Amino acid sequence: MIEIERFKENEIGTWGRLYFxxxxxxxxxxxxxxxxxxxxDRRVPAGGYNMRWHNSPRFKRRLPHIYNKQVPQARYILIHSGNLPEHTEGCILLGFNYDARGVWNSRAALDEFMARLRAMYKDDLSPVTLEIINNF
Structure with missing residues:
Protein backbone atom coordinates (compact mmCIF):
# COMPACT_ATOMS: atom_id res chain seq x y z
CA MET A 1 0.00 0.00 0.00
CA ILE A 2 1.02 3.55 -0.73
CA GLU A 3 -0.11 6.33 1.59
CA ILE A 4 -0.33 10.07 1.12
CA GLU A 5 -0.81 12.05 4.30
CA ARG A 6 -1.89 15.59 3.46
CA PHE A 7 -0.53 17.99 6.07
CA LYS A 8 -0.99 21.53 4.74
CA GLU A 9 -3.35 23.46 2.50
CA ASN A 10 -3.61 27.11 1.61
CA GLU A 11 -4.86 29.29 -1.22
CA ILE A 12 -2.45 27.81 -3.82
CA GLY A 13 -2.38 24.07 -3.09
CA THR A 14 -2.21 21.04 -0.83
CA TRP A 15 1.00 19.45 0.47
CA GLY A 16 1.46 15.93 1.73
CA ARG A 17 3.96 13.15 2.36
CA LEU A 18 3.96 9.96 0.31
CA TYR A 19 5.03 6.73 2.01
CA PHE A 20 5.85 3.60 0.01
CA ASP A 41 -8.05 21.38 -11.46
CA ARG A 42 -9.06 20.38 -7.94
CA ARG A 43 -7.69 17.68 -5.67
CA VAL A 44 -9.43 14.33 -5.34
CA PRO A 45 -11.24 13.41 -2.10
CA ALA A 46 -9.37 11.61 0.65
CA GLY A 47 -9.92 7.85 0.61
CA GLY A 48 -8.78 4.64 -1.02
CA TYR A 49 -7.76 4.41 -4.68
CA ASN A 50 -6.88 1.70 -7.17
CA MET A 51 -3.89 2.13 -9.45
CA ARG A 52 -3.07 1.18 -13.01
CA TRP A 53 -0.43 2.15 -15.55
CA HIS A 54 -1.29 4.85 -18.08
CA ASN A 55 0.77 5.56 -21.21
CA SER A 56 0.71 9.35 -21.14
CA PRO A 57 0.97 11.06 -24.54
CA ARG A 58 1.67 14.37 -22.79
CA PHE A 59 4.53 13.11 -20.60
CA LYS A 60 5.68 10.50 -23.14
CA ARG A 61 6.02 7.84 -20.46
CA ARG A 62 4.03 5.34 -18.46
CA LEU A 63 2.70 6.82 -15.21
CA PRO A 64 0.60 5.65 -12.27
CA HIS A 65 -3.08 6.48 -12.73
CA ILE A 66 -5.42 6.47 -9.69
CA TYR A 67 -9.18 5.96 -9.62
CA ASN A 68 -12.02 4.62 -7.47
CA LYS A 69 -15.83 4.45 -7.50
CA GLN A 70 -16.12 8.23 -6.97
CA VAL A 71 -13.22 9.35 -9.19
CA PRO A 72 -13.57 7.61 -12.56
CA GLN A 73 -10.64 6.46 -14.67
CA ALA A 74 -11.74 9.01 -17.28
CA ARG A 75 -10.66 11.82 -14.95
CA TYR A 76 -7.03 10.69 -15.50
CA ILE A 77 -5.54 11.55 -12.13
CA LEU A 78 -1.85 10.78 -12.60
CA ILE A 79 1.18 10.84 -10.34
CA HIS A 80 3.81 12.83 -12.25
CA SER A 81 6.56 15.43 -12.01
CA GLY A 82 6.00 19.15 -11.66
CA ASN A 83 6.65 21.91 -9.17
CA LEU A 84 3.97 24.59 -9.05
CA PRO A 85 0.17 24.91 -8.88
CA GLU A 86 -0.07 25.39 -12.65
CA HIS A 87 1.58 21.97 -13.16
CA THR A 88 -0.99 19.94 -11.19
CA GLU A 89 -4.09 19.99 -13.42
CA GLY A 90 -5.84 17.88 -10.77
CA CYS A 91 -2.97 15.41 -10.49
CA ILE A 92 -0.43 14.57 -7.77
CA LEU A 93 3.10 15.96 -8.08
CA LEU A 94 6.08 14.42 -6.28
CA GLY A 95 9.18 16.15 -4.91
CA PHE A 96 12.01 15.59 -2.47
CA ASN A 97 11.70 19.13 -1.05
CA TYR A 98 8.89 21.63 -0.62
CA ASP A 99 8.34 25.28 0.23
CA ALA A 100 5.48 27.78 0.15
CA ARG A 101 5.33 27.65 -3.67
CA GLY A 102 5.24 23.89 -4.36
CA VAL A 103 7.58 20.87 -4.47
CA TRP A 104 11.14 20.59 -5.81
CA ASN A 105 13.49 17.90 -7.17
CA SER A 106 10.37 16.47 -8.72
CA ARG A 107 11.87 14.46 -11.58
CA ALA A 108 14.29 12.71 -9.22
CA ALA A 109 11.47 11.88 -6.78
CA LEU A 110 9.22 10.58 -9.57
CA ASP A 111 12.04 8.53 -11.11
CA GLU A 112 12.85 6.85 -7.80
CA PHE A 113 9.18 6.21 -7.03
CA MET A 114 8.66 4.74 -10.52
CA ALA A 115 11.73 2.51 -10.25
CA ARG A 116 10.43 1.08 -6.99
CA LEU A 117 6.93 0.54 -8.41
CA ARG A 118 8.31 -1.21 -11.50
CA ALA A 119 10.63 -3.39 -9.41
CA MET A 120 7.76 -4.61 -7.26
CA TYR A 121 4.83 -4.67 -9.68
CA LYS A 122 6.27 -4.74 -13.22
CA ASP A 123 3.34 -4.48 -15.63
CA ASP A 124 0.42 -4.87 -13.24
CA LEU A 125 -0.47 -2.24 -10.65
CA SER A 126 -3.82 -3.84 -9.79
CA PRO A 127 -2.54 -5.18 -6.43
CA VAL A 128 -1.48 -1.65 -5.39
CA THR A 129 -3.76 0.59 -3.37
CA LEU A 130 -3.26 4.25 -2.51
CA GLU A 131 -4.76 5.71 0.64
CA ILE A 132 -5.06 9.52 0.86
CA ILE A 133 -5.51 10.88 4.38
CA ASN A 134 -6.27 14.48 5.37
CA ASN A 135 -4.30 15.49 8.46
CA PHE A 136 -4.82 19.26 8.62
Missing amino acids: GDFTCYTFEPVGADEVRSGL
Missing part, protein backbone atom coordinates in the same frame (compact mmCIF):
# COMPACT_ATOMS: atom_id res chain seq x y z
CA GLY A 21 7.85 1.09 2.04
CA ASP A 22 11.06 2.89 3.01
CA PHE A 23 10.57 5.51 0.28
CA THR A 24 9.23 8.91 1.34
CA CYS A 25 8.77 12.14 -0.59
CA TYR A 26 6.48 15.16 -0.63
CA THR A 27 3.35 15.61 -2.71
CA PHE A 28 1.66 18.69 -4.10
CA GLU A 29 -1.93 18.77 -5.30
CA PRO A 30 -4.38 21.47 -6.32
CA VAL A 31 -6.12 23.61 -3.76
CA GLY A 32 -9.41 22.21 -2.31
CA ALA A 33 -12.33 21.70 -2.30
CA ASP A 34 -12.26 18.03 -3.21
CA GLU A 35 -13.71 17.27 -6.62
CA VAL A 36 -14.64 14.12 -8.54
CA ARG A 37 -15.52 15.81 -11.85
CA SER A 38 -12.98 16.29 -14.67
CA GLY A 39 -11.49 19.54 -15.91
CA LEU A 40 -11.69 21.59 -12.70
Whole structure:
Protein backbone atom coordinates (compact mmCIF):
# COMPACT_ATOMS: atom_id res chain seq x y z
CA MET A 1 0.00 0.00 0.00
CA ILE A 2 1.02 3.55 -0.73
CA GLU A 3 -0.11 6.33 1.59
CA ILE A 4 -0.33 10.07 1.12
CA GLU A 5 -0.81 12.05 4.30
CA ARG A 6 -1.89 15.59 3.46
CA PHE A 7 -0.53 17.99 6.07
CA LYS A 8 -0.99 21.53 4.74
CA GLU A 9 -3.35 23.46 2.50
CA ASN A 10 -3.61 27.11 1.61
CA GLU A 11 -4.86 29.29 -1.22
CA ILE A 12 -2.45 27.81 -3.82
CA GLY A 13 -2.38 24.07 -3.09
CA THR A 14 -2.21 21.04 -0.83
CA TRP A 15 1.00 19.45 0.47
CA GLY A 16 1.46 15.93 1.73
CA ARG A 17 3.96 13.15 2.36
CA LEU A 18 3.96 9.96 0.31
CA TYR A 19 5.03 6.73 2.01
CA PHE A 20 5.85 3.60 0.01
CA GLY A 21 7.85 1.09 2.04
CA ASP A 22 11.06 2.89 3.01
CA PHE A 23 10.57 5.51 0.28
CA THR A 24 9.23 8.91 1.34
CA CYS A 25 8.77 12.14 -0.59
CA TYR A 26 6.48 15.16 -0.63
CA THR A 27 3.35 15.61 -2.71
CA PHE A 28 1.66 18.69 -4.10
CA GLU A 29 -1.93 18.77 -5.30
CA PRO A 30 -4.38 21.47 -6.32
CA VAL A 31 -6.12 23.61 -3.76
CA GLY A 32 -9.41 22.21 -2.31
CA ALA A 33 -12.33 21.70 -2.30
CA ASP A 34 -12.26 18.03 -3.21
CA GLU A 35 -13.71 17.27 -6.62
CA VAL A 36 -14.64 14.12 -8.54
CA ARG A 37 -15.52 15.81 -11.85
CA SER A 38 -12.98 16.29 -14.67
CA GLY A 39 -11.49 19.54 -15.91
CA LEU A 40 -11.69 21.59 -12.70
CA ASP A 41 -8.05 21.38 -11.46
CA ARG A 42 -9.06 20.38 -7.94
CA ARG A 43 -7.69 17.68 -5.67
CA VAL A 44 -9.43 14.33 -5.34
CA PRO A 45 -11.24 13.41 -2.10
CA ALA A 46 -9.37 11.61 0.65
CA GLY A 47 -9.92 7.85 0.61
CA GLY A 48 -8.78 4.64 -1.02
CA TYR A 49 -7.76 4.41 -4.68
CA ASN A 50 -6.88 1.70 -7.17
CA MET A 51 -3.89 2.13 -9.45
CA ARG A 52 -3.07 1.18 -13.01
CA TRP A 53 -0.43 2.15 -15.55
CA HIS A 54 -1.29 4.85 -18.08
CA ASN A 55 0.77 5.56 -21.21
CA SER A 56 0.71 9.35 -21.14
CA PRO A 57 0.97 11.06 -24.54
CA ARG A 58 1.67 14.37 -22.79
CA PHE A 59 4.53 13.11 -20.60
CA LYS A 60 5.68 10.50 -23.14
CA ARG A 61 6.02 7.84 -20.46
CA ARG A 62 4.03 5.34 -18.46
CA LEU A 63 2.70 6.82 -15.21
CA PRO A 64 0.60 5.65 -12.27
CA HIS A 65 -3.08 6.48 -12.73
CA ILE A 66 -5.42 6.47 -9.69
CA TYR A 67 -9.18 5.96 -9.62
CA ASN A 68 -12.02 4.62 -7.47
CA LYS A 69 -15.83 4.45 -7.50
CA GLN A 70 -16.12 8.23 -6.97
CA VAL A 71 -13.22 9.35 -9.19
CA PRO A 72 -13.57 7.61 -12.56
CA GLN A 73 -10.64 6.46 -14.67
CA ALA A 74 -11.74 9.01 -17.28
CA ARG A 75 -10.66 11.82 -14.95
CA TYR A 76 -7.03 10.69 -15.50
CA ILE A 77 -5.54 11.55 -12.13
CA LEU A 78 -1.85 10.78 -12.60
CA ILE A 79 1.18 10.84 -10.34
CA HIS A 80 3.81 12.83 -12.25
CA SER A 81 6.56 15.43 -12.01
CA GLY A 82 6.00 19.15 -11.66
CA ASN A 83 6.65 21.91 -9.17
CA LEU A 84 3.97 24.59 -9.05
CA PRO A 85 0.17 24.91 -8.88
CA GLU A 86 -0.07 25.39 -12.65
CA HIS A 87 1.58 21.97 -13.16
CA THR A 88 -0.99 19.94 -11.19
CA GLU A 89 -4.09 19.99 -13.42
CA GLY A 90 -5.84 17.88 -10.77
CA CYS A 91 -2.97 15.41 -10.49
CA ILE A 92 -0.43 14.57 -7.77
CA LEU A 93 3.10 15.96 -8.08
CA LEU A 94 6.08 14.42 -6.28
CA GLY A 95 9.18 16.15 -4.91
CA PHE A 96 12.01 15.59 -2.47
CA ASN A 97 11.70 19.13 -1.05
CA TYR A 98 8.89 21.63 -0.62
CA ASP A 99 8.34 25.28 0.23
CA ALA A 100 5.48 27.78 0.15
CA ARG A 101 5.33 27.65 -3.67
CA GLY A 102 5.24 23.89 -4.36
CA VAL A 103 7.58 20.87 -4.47
CA TRP A 104 11.14 20.59 -5.81
CA ASN A 105 13.49 17.90 -7.17
CA SER A 106 10.37 16.47 -8.72
CA ARG A 107 11.87 14.46 -11.58
CA ALA A 108 14.29 12.71 -9.22
CA ALA A 109 11.47 11.88 -6.78
CA LEU A 110 9.22 10.58 -9.57
CA ASP A 111 12.04 8.53 -11.11
CA GLU A 112 12.85 6.85 -7.80
CA PHE A 113 9.18 6.21 -7.03
CA MET A 114 8.66 4.74 -10.52
CA ALA A 115 11.73 2.51 -10.25
CA ARG A 116 10.43 1.08 -6.99
CA LEU A 117 6.93 0.54 -8.41
CA ARG A 118 8.31 -1.21 -11.50
CA ALA A 119 10.63 -3.39 -9.41
CA MET A 120 7.76 -4.61 -7.26
CA TYR A 121 4.83 -4.67 -9.68
CA LYS A 122 6.27 -4.74 -13.22
CA ASP A 123 3.34 -4.48 -15.63
CA ASP A 124 0.42 -4.87 -13.24
CA LEU A 125 -0.47 -2.24 -10.65
CA SER A 126 -3.82 -3.84 -9.79
CA PRO A 127 -2.54 -5.18 -6.43
CA VAL A 128 -1.48 -1.65 -5.39
CA THR A 129 -3.76 0.59 -3.37
CA LEU A 130 -3.26 4.25 -2.51
CA GLU A 131 -4.76 5.71 0.64
CA ILE A 132 -5.06 9.52 0.86
CA ILE A 133 -5.51 10.88 4.38
CA ASN A 134 -6.27 14.48 5.37
CA ASN A 135 -4.30 15.49 8.46
CA PHE A 136 -4.82 19.26 8.62
